[in-house]
Amino acid sequence: MKIETIHGPGNAAAHVTLENNETLVAEGGAMIAMSTNVSIETTTHQKRKGGIMSGLKRLLGNESFFLNHFTANSDGAVVTVSPTLSGDLKVLKLNNDRIIVQSGSYVACEKSVEMDIGWQGFKSLFAKEGLFWLNLSGQGQVIVNSFGAIYPIDVDGEYIVDTGHIVAFDETLNFSLSKAGKSWISSILGGEGLVCRFKGKGTVWCQSHNASAFGRALGKQLKPIKR
Amino acid sequence: MEANIHGSPSFAYLDIELAPGESVIAESDAMATMSADLDVKARLNGGLFSGLCKKLLGKESLFINEFTNTRGENRRITLAQSNPGDITHMALHSKTICLQPGAYIASTSQIKLGLQWAGFVSGISREGFFRLTVSGEGSVWFGSYGGLIEKEIDGEFIVDTSHLVAYEPQLKLKLQMAGGFFSSIFSGEGLVTRVEGKGKIWLQTRSVSGLVGWLNPKLF
Numbered sequence: 061m062k063i064e065t066i067h068g069p070g071n072a073a074a075h076v077t078l079e080n081n082e083t084l085v086a087e088g089g090a091m092i093a094m095s096t097n098v099s100i101e102t103t104t105h106q107k108r109k110g111g112i113m114s115g116l117k118r119l120l121g122n123e124s125f126f127l128n129h130f131t132a133n134s135d136g137a138v139v140t141v142s143p144t145l146s147g148d149l150k151v152l153k154l155n156n157d158r159i160i161v162q163s164g165s166y167v168a169c170e171k172s173v174e175m176d177i178g179w180q181g182f183k184s185l186f187a188k189e190g191l192f193w194l195n196l197s198g199q200g201q202v203i204v205n206s207f208g209a210i211y212p213i214d215v216d217g218e219y220i221v222d223t224g225h226i227v228a229f230d231e232t233l234n235f236s237l238s239k240a241g242k243s244w245i246s247s248i249l250g251g252e253g254l255v256c257r258f259k260g261k262g263t264v265w266c267q268s269h270n271a272s273a274f275g276r277a278l279g280k281q282l283k284p285i286k287r
Numbered sequence: 288m289e290a291n292i293h294g295s296p297s298f299a300y301l302d303i304e305l306a307p308g309e310s311v312i313a314e315s316d317a318m319a320t321m322s323a324d325l326d327v328k329a330r331l332n333g334g335l336f337s338g339l340c341k342k343l344l345g346k347e348s349l350f351i352n353e354f355t356n357t358r359g360e361n362r363r364i365t366l367a368q369s370n371p372g373d374i375t376h377m378a379l380h381s382k383t384i385c386l387q388p389g390a391y392i393a394s395t396s397q398i399k400l401g402l403q404w405a406g407f408v409s410g411i412s413r414e415g416f417f418r419l420t421v422s423g424e425g426s427v428w429f430g431s432y433g434g435l436i437e438k439e440i441d442g443e444f445i446v447d448t449s450h451l452v453a454y455e456p457q458l459k460l461k462l463q464m465a466g467g468f469f470s471s472i473f474s475g476e477g478l479v480t481r482v483e484g485k486g487k488i489w490l491q492t493r494s495v496s497g498l499v500g501w502l503n504p505k506l507f
Contacts, residue, residue, distance in 0.1 A: 069298045207371075209300060211300075219320065219322060220321050240352075246327060249329035266320050269369070278499060
């Protein structure tokens with residue numbers, strides 16, 4: 061599988077070239093164009109059974125979401141995928157690594173990549189990220205998207221990422237919510253409020269811009285929706 | 288201090304490497320990521336009275352953040368504005384630049400942020416009664432929604448008010464109707480700014496009010 065990204069970081073898209081029988085798994089609505097020698101199968105992602113946590117996840121997380129499987133019927137099939145918002149795409153290569161992807165940032169991956177719904181705790185709500193995360197592992201390429209450019213930060217020790225700026229991170233890292241500075245007053249007055257403090261050794265991929273900050277800036281000027 | 292702008296022109300962001308003892312001042316909520324041991328202090332945007340004026344009348348933040356590297360090695364901070372667009376750097380040498388509301392992103396510690404009366408017409412047309420001025424010795428970064436156009440003015444020039452980002456203070460700005468009464472209302476240009484004098488202006492290729500105007504009829 062060959063993935064080529066174009067038009068980043070403004071309005072990126074990815075051309076994915078498939079060999080015969082190769083399968084690309086993509087989130088619903090990501091495909092913008094494809095060759096005719098591709099068959100599509102829509103599935104709901106099956107989660108693993110058992111455990112109190114997975115029951116809780118099912119309860120809160122609306123069980124399943126739809127994924128499209130694009131399988132090439134012959135060599136050289138092309139599927140072009142893109143996210144909804146303006147921004148960048150990045151291809152992450154897994155080689156028996158485990159990464160955690162903010163669920164809104166997932167676009168597509170190779171079929172060989174294992175996907176599971178992850179849970180980072182209720183801190184995710186305060187981190188202005190989705191409550192559920194995707195745990196990706198195994199072998200293969202993953203396409204993630206962002207609002208804005210994606211840049212990697214190599215963490216060795218501690219690093220601070222503002223809420224709403226996480227795209228994905230190595231499982232070797234852990235984050236907790238904290239204040240940006242030494243004092244809470246300063247953090248709140250300075251408009252930074254809560255930030256995510258990453259600990260450990262690994263890479264976190266961040267997005268340069270914050271979609272909800274842009275939304276807030278626009279929202280003040282939009283007319284109220286009538287109900 | 289080493290500063291680099293990446294992601295231009297659609298999603299520019301600012302990477303700053305602070306040497307030991309150096310600090311940078313940034314607009315509230317501009318920080319995207321930073322080293323965990325940087326010292327963060329919220330500061331009033333130039334005193335309480337001036338800060339309040341900036342917030343209420345100039346649509347700027349009441350507080351700004353000062354990030355200081357108190358460690359023995361270089362530390363990194365990444366800043367971005369809330370809207371997609373470009374960022375530009377200016378080295379001020381005792382010069383002053385006027386910034387439109389929302390354009391300011393960051394500056395070095397020797398730069399003074401001030402306020403300048405922008406006029407009643409500017410206030411009434413929702414461009415703010417006051418303008419933010421940056422002056423002193425050091426670096427300033429400001430940003431736009433969309434790309435940035437830098438233009439040298441000598442004489443007179445007309446710009447759409449919502450597309451003006453920054454200008455040099457010796458320029459005189461006058462708000463006026465785009466054409467006659469009829470064409471001002473029906474051409475979609477509305478109010479424009481007539482720039483007079485000799486100096487530089489910066490324009491943005493998109494405007495948030497334009498996007499809002501396009502979105503609003505589609506919301507129901």
